[in-house]
Amino acid sequence: MxxxxxxxxxxxxxxxxxxxxxxxxxxxxxxxxxxxxxxxxxxxxxxxxxxxxxxxxxxxxxxxxxxxxxxxxxxxxxxxxxxxxxxxxxxxxxxxxxxxxxxxxxxxxxxxxxxxxxxxxxxxxxxxxxxxxxxxxxxxxxxxxxxxxxxxxxxxxxxxxxxxxxxxxxxxxxxxxxxxxxxxxxxxxxxxxxxxxxxxxxxxxxxxxxxxxxxxxxxxxxxxxxxxxxxxxxxxxxxxxxxxxxxxxxxxxxxxxxxxxxxxxxxxxxxxxxxxxxxxxxxxxxxxxxxxxxxxxxxxxxxxxxxxxxxVSRHQLMNAPFNRFHLVNAYGAFGSITRYRDEIVVEGTDADRIDASTSWLEYEFKGKPGTPIRRPRQYAPYHLRLDWLMWFAAMSSPERHPWFVAFLVRLLEGDPATLRLLARNPFPDRPPRYVRALLYRYRFTTWRERRRTGAWWSRELLGTYTLPLALYGLGGTAHARGGDR
Structure with a gap:
């Protein structure tokens, strides 16, 4: 031959x-x-x-x-x-x-x-x-x-x-x-x-x-x-x-x-x-x-x-490698579709103590939705891995995502490598004393809302994703809405 x-x-x-x-x-x-x-x-x-x-x-x-x-x-x-x-x-x-x-x-x-x-x-x-x-x-x-x-x-x-x-x-x-x-x-x-x-x-x-x-x-x-x-x-x-x-x-x-x-x-x-x-x-x-x-x-x-x-299996696997070398794999995408969009919003504060009057500043991610006025941007074929994981994390409690608490710790430390993964750091001079994560429900604005406000998103606060954390007291996290997420 x-x-x-x-x-x-x-x-x-x-x-x-x-x-x-x-x-x-x-x-x-x-x-x-x-x-x-x-x-x-x-x-x-x-x-x-x-x-x-x-x-x-x-x-x-x-x-x-x-x-x-x-x-x-x-x-x-x-x-x-x-x-x-x-x-x-x-x-x-x-x-x-x-x-x-x-x-x-x-x-x-x-x-x-x-x-x-x-x-x-x-x-x-x-x-x-x-x-x-x-x-x-x-x-x-x-x-x-x-x-x-x-x-x-x-x-x-x-x-x-x-x-x-x-x-x-x-x-x-x-x-x-x-x-x-x-x-x-x-x-x-x-x-x-x-x-x-x-x-x-x-x-x-x-x-x-x-x-x-x-x-x-x-x-x-x-x-x-x-x-x-x-x-x-x-x-x-x-x-x-x-x-x-x-x-x-x-x-x-x-x-x-x-x-x-x-x-x-x-x-x-x-x-x-x-x-x-x-x-x-x-x-x-x-x-x-x-x-x-x-x-x-x-x-x-x-x-x-x-x-x-x-x-041909009734129990078809999606995106499954059948060997450690990732050769001749199974593929698939979006076997299920979510009906609503929940997003985690991470905030920090310089306040010495936390009460109802505390002012919180929001961290902005590069790709995932954040500030409603900000238009979604094109990043593909580049892959923003942290932003993608934030989408998954919003679907369950932080206990299922151990990397998330580590991420909050890096924000409290002002870690330069971690901050470079974000679009905006609201604390450029020194790290915040406390950080927290809130859970919001996002939806695209209507044509009328878009013309009136200029916003691409409308969001509604659902609850707390993690309680305020500080470097001297990382006592744990809290589930939003009584622990049902």
Whole structure:
């Protein structure tokens, strides 16, 4: 067998987009880690990696950081990963033999796997596994001197199928609002991090929300099968996926999930569909490379047993890795939709004592809703991890989120790394004496309210999320509304 037998001569553009697009997302992920990881998970982080490693052990979470962790070492590895990603985006490794881009992607995958496996709840998102799987797959696409291997191209299509069809099935098996076409009555308002246009999406007529749900079902339950159809049907199916993902980009902030899905969907786009032509590769590649591609394909086929079984299971798992290396995973999103939006508002005060007249100043987060007058902003594909965790924390008591009390302590200490995660620190000169957290119910304003007040949100105080805390008396936290949350 030669590489000619595995050649996908109509997938040169697909390979270019896959390699450079996936590498670009890795660059974003590493830069995000450099900016946020030490404050969240570093030596003095909210959930320190050294403590986690002592508890979890090496076998449970394979990671370079199981052998050694320091913030300096983390920054060195993350910077190296970002630098490798930049070279792939520029196309430099692709100019060499097929093993050169493979080494680049495998190094990025290994570094990011090490980060995810010690990242705990701050890295427990489906798009972490998606990026890891995509990066591992990209290692076997070859270089510009060899034709794209069709088994790897089809592995990417299989990845997109699991991503889209898994998301469609988890919805049909989950919240009944997906089956009665009403989920979008709520979703644009209650999603984890609305974007600058989410207010307008939420205010669309309800009939259009029902059309949105119907289009979602079509795109996720029917279109994915077209990815394996002959051309041009496969390219058309990919185009539908891309348009759907761009709609999601416009309506919210989902880190790099949508952008990476767009890149992956190009695996089904034919050069002829784009009216492109490419000269045949000058070299078919060495025999050993053919063997590597075949071994990779066999590995994917074997590991596909578990996600395939999950797709047809009544008890389908959402965003589940079936191995410690996050390869060939199960995906899905929004199997249930929240009907209302509760937000935690963190405040501090310089007062010596607390009474009814105490003046409290509010901390402002970068992405999550806070001051009602502030318009939601676009951050994706960048991932604001603290802001996302605040959305989850508002759904339950602080006892279920031990990182949250640690976060309040860092505010009392005036920790610079933690404060850099926020948009506004109301105590720039010295830390507050007390901090507290309140729970509010948020909703988007109506057209009339928006014109009258200029506010994007209206909020109503529900109660206390944590009692006032001070460094000299961290006696515990309190549940809002009598402990029912």
């Amino acid at each position: 030669s590489l000619h037998d595995l050649a996908a001569d109509n997938s040169w553009a697909a390979r270019l987009v896959l390699q450079r697009g996936i590498a670009a997302v890795y660059v974003i992920a590493f830069l995000s880690g450099l900016a946020q990881f030490p404050a969240l998970l570093g030596e003095r982080g909210l959930l320190p990696v050294p403590r986690f490693v002592r508890i979890a052990g090496r076998r449970r979470s394979p990671s370079i950081f199981c052998w050694h962790y320091s913030d300096r070492f983390f920054r060195l590895l993350a910077a190296a990963g970002a630098l490798i990603g930049v070279t792939v985006v520029a196309g430099l490794p692709q100019l060499g033999p097929p093993w050169l881009p493979a080494v680049g992607f495998l190094v990025m995958w290994a570094i990011y796997l090490s980060i995810v496996n010690v990242g705990q709840i701050f890295y427990a998102f489906g798009w972490e596994s998606l990026l890891l799987e995509a990066g591992f797959f990209a290692a076997f696409l070859g270089s510009d001197s060899t034709a794209p291997p069709w088994p790897v191209i089809y592995c990417f299509r299989w990845l997109v199928f699991r991503l889209e069809f898994g998301a469609g099935m988890i919805k049909m098996r989950g919240d009944p609002c997906w089956r009665d076409f009403t989920c979008l009555y709520y979703h644009h308002e209650t999603q984890p991090m609305p974007g600058p246009f989410s207010w307008y999406f939420h205010r669309l007529p309800k009939i259009l929300h029902r059309v949105e749900v119907a289009a979602n079902h079509f795109a996720q339950l029917i279109v994915p099968f077209g990815l394996f159809a002959p051309q041009p049907a496969a390219s058309i199916a990919a185009a539908v996926v891309i348009v759907t993902q761009l709609w999601l980009v416009a309506s919210g902030n989902f880190a790099w999930l949508n952008w990476l899905t767009i890149v992956l969907a190009f695996s089904a786009v034919d050069d002829g569909f784009l009216h492109l032509r490419h000269a045949p590769a000058s070299s078919l590649g060495p025999v050993w490379w053919v063997g590597v591609v075949c071994a990779f394909t066999a590995l994917v086929v074997v590991l596909s047993y578990w996600p395939t079984r999950n797709l």
